[in-house]
Amino acid sequence: MGSEPQGRTAAPASRQNPNPPATPARRPGSQLLHDVLVEQGVEVLFGYPGGAILPTFDTLYESPIRFILTRCEQGAGHMADGYSRATGKVGTALVTSGPGATNLTTALATACMDSIPLVAITGQVATAAIGNDAFQEADVVGVTRPVTKHNVLVKDVKDLPRVIREAYYVARTGRPGPVLVDLPKDVQVALAEDANAGQLELPGYRPRYKGNPRQIRLAAEAINRSERPVLYVGGGVISAEASEELRQLARKANIPVTTTLLGMGALDEVTDSDLALNMLGMHGSAYANYAVQASDLLIAVGARFDDRVTGKVETFAPNAQIIHIDVDPSSISKVVDVDIPVVGDAKTVLAELLEWVEHRERAPWFEQIKDWKQRYPFSYQKQEGTILPQQAIEEVFRATNGEAIITTGVGQHQMWAAQFYKWRFPRQMITSGGLGTMGFGFPAAVGAAVGRPDRTVIDIDGDGSFLMTCNELATAGEYQIPAKVIILNNAYQGMVRQWQELFFQRRYMATPMTNPRFARVADAFGCTGLEVSDPKDLPDAVRQTVATKGPVVLDVHVAPEENVYPMVAVGKSLHEMEMGGMA
C-alpha cells in the first residue's frame, strides 16, 4: 500500500486523521444566534414577534429556551429587567423592528439609568432596505444609543456570534447596563460558520475591578481617623454581590450604613438594625439625612450622588471628607468633588479595605444617631375607618415575614414601600430609581417571578403606575406567573398631587384618576382580583393575596390625600426636612 501513488486513491480509513479539524457547518444567522444564546445560559426570552424578526422566532419553535409572549414590547423590556435584578443573570428581550424596538426604548432607558444588565435583540429590515423608510423601519441603533451601554447593528452574518457574545459580556461586566443588537432580516437567514472560537473584539473595553492599593490604604486611614463616619451605599453593592463584604466592613470598623433606593437590602435592616440608617435623600429617614450632614467622613460605595440623594449639592455633607468607591470612573467627581477616589468593583475593594480598617467605639456618634432614631422614626397617623398606605405596606411585610421580593411603580407608594418595608437581602427591592418609570412595577414583578419561582414576588403599585402596563395581566394570566399586585389606590397620581398641594396651591391639574374596578380587570385577564377598603379586613386580604396561587391583584382603597414625609424640597439642604405629620 505504501507504494501506491499518493493522491490517486482515497487513503484507507485507518490512514485518515482520527481527529479531523472541526469544520463547523454553515448555518443561518438565526440558528447561530439561538445557539449562542443557549451557550450564554439564556433560559428565558421575553418578547413579541413581527415581520423582521420572524426567522429568529422560527428557531424558538423547537428550543430549550422558554419564551414568554408579552403584550407590549415595553413589558418585555421591563420583564427582562426584573428578571436581571431578581436573579443577577442577564435578562433578554427579543422584539421586532420599528415600533417593536421603539416600544422597548423606555425599558432600555430604565435599565441604563439603574445599571441593570440586559440584552435586547431587535429585528431590522433587510440591509438593502435600510435607509429607504421601509415598512417598520426605524434607525434603532440611532434611537437607542443614548439609552444603552452599547449597541450594534450587525451587517454581516459572520460577525453575529461574536457580537452576541460581546453583548452579554459588555452587559454584565464593569458598570452593567443594557446592550442592544439590531439584526436585519437578511442577516438572520444568511449562512455562516461560528468560526472565531469565542474571540471578542473589544480593544477599548477594559473594566477595572481591582482598586488602586495606595488609594485603598488612604481610604482605610481616613476611616480609622474618623469620629463620625457614614457608609452611603447604592446599587453598585447589589450588582457586585458585595453585601457580605459591606456587612463585615460596617461591623468591623463600626460604621452606620445608609442605603439609596437601589441599595435597599445591601444591609439587613432587621438583624443589623443597630447599624442601619435606612434610606437617605428626598424622602429618606430624618436620622440618615442628619447623620450624613453631621458626618466627618462619607464613604460612598456604588452610589452616584443623585440629586434625589444629595438635595442642595453645595451644602451636602458639608464637613465630610468623601471617599468614593465606584467601578465607573465617570461617576467619580461628577457631582461632588471627591477626596479619595477608588475605581474598582465594590466586592473586591471592600474586601481589601476590610483588612486595613480598625474597630473604633465611636460612642458619642452612635448615641447621637440613637437619639435621632428615637425622635424621628418613620411614622404616620392612623385613621378610623380608612386604610393608610403605610399601614398596608406594614401588613405586606408581616404577611410575607419580610421575605418577599418587592417591585414598585413610581411615586408615593414607591417611597412608602422603601420606608415601611424592612429590607433584608440583596435583590429584594426592584424599582426604577434613576429614570422613575411609572408602569415598571408589574412587568418587573412578572420577570422577577419567572426568575425566582422560589420567592413570593409582590408588586406594591400605585393606581396610576399600574394602569400604564396592566395589559401584562394577560401575560401573567396566560402563563399563570404568580406575580401579586397590591395597588395602593388613592385615585390620584399621588406624588404629583402632593407637589401640587405643597407648591401649586392645591390646584390638582390632571392628577385625579378615574379608575376601573381593578379586581374585575384582573378577573377579566384570567387573574384573581380582590378588593379591600376597611382597615379591619386588610390583614386577611393581604394574607389571601399572598396565599392565593397564580397572579393576584389586590385593590387597596387608601386615604386619598396622605403625603410622604420626611420631604426635602427641591433646592433645600438634606437636613432641612419637612416632617409633615411625623413630628
Add this chain to the structure above:
Amino acid sequence: MSKHIISVLVQNQPGVLAHIAGMFAARGFNIDSLVVGRTEDADFSRMVIASTGDDQTMEQIRKQLGKIVPVVKVQDLSEQDIVERDLLMVRVHCPSERRPELYQVTRIFRGSIVDVGRTSVVIQLTGPESKVEAFIELCRPYGIKQVSRTGVIAVARASERPATGKAVTAKRRARQAVDTTDDSATPALPPS
C-alpha cells in the same frame, strides 16, 4: 475655562462619530472642532476634538469618552508638548488693484494664493489656530466671502521635552493616576 485638544482613538465602526457627537450634545459639552481621519491601522480612526471647559468638565469629557465601548484610547493633548495645525481656505473679495498688499500679507503668514478670480482670490493657510484666526482678522477689511477650515489636528512632539501644558494641581494629578493610568488591573477577556 480653557481650551483643550483631545485625541480619541476609536474602532472604525459605523456610528462611532454619531455616538461621540451625541454624547457631547447630550451632556452639554462644547465642541469647537472635530476632525476624523484614518490612522496607520485600517481598523482604527483618530478623532481630534477641540473643546473648551473648566477642569472638572474636561475630566468628565475624558471619562465619558472612555466609557464609550468602541473608544480605545483618550488623550488630553493639552497636557503634553504638541504640534497643532489648522488648515484654512478663505475666499476674499479683492479687486486687482488691492492684490499686491493682500499677497504680501499672505506671504508674511506663509500662506499661498490657490485661485484668482476677477474680484476675489482664494488663499490657503496652515498653522496653529491662533495664527489662522489672526489671518482671518486681517482678511476681514477686504470682505470675506467664504471661510472653510479643517479644525485642529495635533500630534505629540517627537522630541521629549518637559510638558508646556497648563499646570495640573496635585489633587487632580493624584486622581488621574487612579482614574486613567492604572491599567495593571486589566482583566483578561473571559473565554466565552
